[in-house]
Amino acid sequence: MKNQFIAGLKAGLSIAIGYFPIALTFGLLAKTTGLSLMEATAMSIFVYAGAAQYISLNLISFGVDPVTIVINTFIVNIRHFLMTASLNEKMHRAPKWVKAIYSFGITDESFSVLATGKEEKIPTAYAFGVTIIAYGSWVIFTAAGHVVGANLPEFLQVAMSIALYAMFIGLLVPAMKGNRKVVMLAALAAVIHCIIYIGELLSTGWAILVSTLGSAILIEIIYARRSKNATVMFKEKEES
Amino acid sequence: MGPTYWWMLFGMALVTYIPRMVPLTFLDGKELPPIVSGVLSNIPYAVLGALIFPAIIFVQEGNILFGIIGVATAFLIAILGGGVMPVVLGTIGVLAIYSFFM
Known part of the structure; x- marks a missing residue:
């Protein structure tokens, strides 16, 4: 079980590295939108949904009311219903409360890494490994982005906006072959x-x-x- | 931002967690008809297609070339057998050079 957890951490490392620029940029944008370090980091801790968080910043800056922002977040995240229903077919059986815990860590990226893997059935410990390292990266680099993001050279900030999509391509292409x-x-x-x-x-x-x-x-x-x-x-x- | 922000955050957290948690915990152990589980097993690949296109082309507003170079580079590295990390870092590298000289 410990080995499965470590294998999961290794598989999740690519997500953690892919999240580095995305979370950093989020932290930076949050700061320019007027969120404090604590507010920005708390969003990454409790919501943990890249696309939805970016969109919410956009809406906050336009002064959209909070209820609309929450509804928007839900609509953006409805796709996770499909993903977790799909993933459920591949996961090892586990007590409901255990699944309720690691389900918090299911994102487009962790889902893709788990669901496109070669294994017939995915061990629970492996899922924990993948999700924990990705989550850690997201939270830590959100905070880092808020603190130091603005100091990064402009051309690098621009280039980093591709990270999320490059990652999706990196996950898709091997499965296409x-x-x-x-x-x-x-x-x-x-x-x-x-x-x-x-x-x-x-x-x-x-x-x-x-x-x-x-x-x-x-x-x-x-x-x-x-x-x-x-x-x-x-x-x-x-x-x- | 004040207390409104924290209420909004609570709402956002809730509506993000529900779609993640409900299918995994409540579908557990239920046998689905073959056509449904067939469709569900297709989801990972379909969703990647929908997430990548068209968003990647318009990632830098008003600069489609940026997105196209990004797509081409990422696909090239991936087809040549690079893993997720080389694809991400390589694409950022190429676009950093492009942005630096533009």
Whole structure:
């Protein structure tokens, strides 16, 4: 169990490093938005959701009322329903309260690291390892960003804004290799999201939810039909 | 910011935690129909596609080239077999050089 925990810490290290620039930038932006060190760090401690936190800063700076900000946060995070329902299929069984604890650490990134792993079933200790190191990085570097972020050279601050997305690509590409279904899932979701974006049909939170679910369902139907056809063809061959 | 901020934080924490916690704890041990679990196992890859595009292209407002260089670099390093860390740090490196000279 201890080994699984350490293996989890190692797998989570890439997230922790990926969070470094993102959290640092968040801390910096929080400061320019007018949050104190304690307020900014507390948001990372208690909310712990990168995209939602960035959006909330934006809304705070526009003077949007707190209730709207909370509703917005919920909409942005609805996608986690899908992720944790999906992850549940892969996790080792554990007491409810244990799962309730590590579920706090499920983010886009920790979910991706856990769900795209090679293992058939994920041990609970491994999940704790992945989530704890990522969470620690997020909280510590939020505070660091608030304190020293503004001293970083401008070109580096700009470059670091790519970190989150580069990380997603780093997680996706290895799974795409030799797996056509994965390529189609990601590509279709991306296309749907782009269409929604260009048509200004939905807000970002809903758009991610709809494009993810749309792609996952459509591709599943295509593959289910295809494997059915394959068995039919196979049977016809046998009969003739 | 005052006490309003802390109430808002409490609300944000709650609505972020619920979607994470509820499926993991309450679906535990329940057998789902094969088509549902098939769709759920597709989610990780679909969500990555939706998270990356189109947001990465517009990561620097008004500078699409920045996003395109970012996409190209990250995909290149990843296809060449770099892990998550080389992809993240390499892409930041390339864009840092780009931003420095622009």
